[in-house]
Amino acid sequence: MLMNAYKRFPVNFVRGKGPFLYSDQNHEYIDCVSGIAVNCLGHSHPAMVQAAKEQSEKLFHISNLYQNDMQTLLAQKLIRNSYHQQVFFCNSGTEANELAIKIVRKHGHNIAPNKTKILYMKESFHGRSTGALAITGQEKYQVDFRPLMGDVVECEFNNIEMAKSLVNEDFCGIFIEPVQGESGIRAVTSEFLQTLRELADQFNALLVFDEIQCGMGRMGTLFAYQQMNVVPDVVTIAKALGGGVPIAACLTREKANNIIVPGDHGSTYGGNPFVCAIAHAVLTELIDHGVVAAVEERGSYTQKKLNLLKVKYPFVKEIRGKGLLLGIQFDESMVKASDVVNSAFEARLLLVGAGDNVVRFFPPLNISLDHIDAMVGRLEQVLDNIVIQ
Structure with missing residues (x-):
């Protein structure tokens, strides 16, 4: 019926609130894709x-x-x-x-x-x-x-x-x-x-x-x-x-x-x-209302959290970017970025890949520090279960 232009994940989202999306099965996902840098205020923002x-x-x-x-x-x-x-x-x-x-x-x-x-x-x-x-x-x-x-x-x-x-x-x-x-x-x-x-x-x-x-x-x-x-x-x-x-x-x-x-x-x-x-x-x-003014602080906090993953996992090669335009580069000889994205999806964390074996980390710009902790924590759980090639 639809033209075969996208490789879609097997989920149908029907509503969202803030950094969360909910499927037609009422499963909650943490959205760190943000529509690929579109949903800057998260989902269903009151304004x-x-x-x-x-x-x-x-x-x-x-x-x-x-x-x-x-x-x-x-x-x-x-x-x-x-x-x-x-x-x-x-x-x-x-x-x-x-x-x-x-x-x-x-x-x-x-x-x-x-x-x-x-x-x-x-x-x-x-x-x-x-x-x-x-x-x-x-x-x-x-x-x-x-x-x-x-x-x-x-x-x-x-x-x-x-x-x-x-x-x-x-x-x-x-x-x-x-x-x-x-x-x-x-x-x-x-x-x-x-x-x-x-x-x-x-x-x-x-x-x-x-x-x-x-x-x-x-x-x-x-x-x-x-x-x-x-x-x-x-x-x-x-x-x-x-x-x-x-x-x-x-x-x-x-x-x-x-x-x-x-x-x-x-x-x-x-x-x-x-x-x-x-x-x-x-x-x-x-x-x-100060969302952009707070991005530097939120971004710095997120980068510190992600850099702790770099210290913990030998296959995390580099944390790239500034503000909340962030990417995690993986050592391709050990881990493929696409495998991380797929494993994260199974853990109900939404991520998107990029070139150079990078996974993009794009939370909403108004994300709270608690939600950043939740995103990075779930990513850490995913990386704990990654099988090194």
Whole structure:
């Protein structure tokens, strides 16, 4: 009946509350996946529920042909809390990246006909649509869908000399995730990021940050770039922006502003009143009610707990990440990350894997320390029963 696009676990969840999910068999699971960094406030957060109720009694959807107060309020909140000036709302991170591609390409065309090349990073992940897939540096996702969009050039992540050797006047854009999530919670170095900023400025290209997984508070600031010394021309966000409803955004600043004009781009559902009302409630919790401000403390506490597992188990190789964007790398010669995820599921702890034999640890951003203890404690029980290869 359903297209065979997902490898699903044998469970049907019917309700959730905070960091817990409940199956149709009424079994309780601790959720440390958070919809892959989506459910930043956990499940059924009262502020989101109230916003959904209030807005559903007013207006679900209107075309973007008309003004939309909730969209304006959400845009204002993002702009006031960022270094950017313009916002376009869409439905998913992939869509936000597709718009970013169009922005950098049009920027290039406005300068010179052959200024079309885009630099992207090896092991990156920007989405599964054909444009975003072309700048996703993982062959396993690309191979069956070629030919993809052309004039894209791959660079090794954090390789300064390689970036310098590749970028020239023909480049219109540079795409990077400040932390590569899908490939194993791999963080960019400040030196590499500064190099990309300098190259973009030197050759009049636009620097784009994909913060779909690492942004919206997960690293301890609303935007990941706010704790770096580099500000991107374009930043894409999604996932936690809606806390569970489908909304994403592409934000621009300065020379990236006003590139898109009527007719260049659009979205039927993007930024409708219903999703914007809920996203506004999410941002209010994150910013005004102190959730993001507490992420650093919660993240530090979690990392200390996870590092105790590293001391205890020889197959735990490294604890990666910052804030609550965390990954546990296992020694592949002894333990496969997929086995940990599967064993955790049997113990009713939900985890998700990543590249580089990493298991991601993504609790809600408003998680309590007691719930962190419960998550790590259950993970410890799982690791106690891991059979070393």
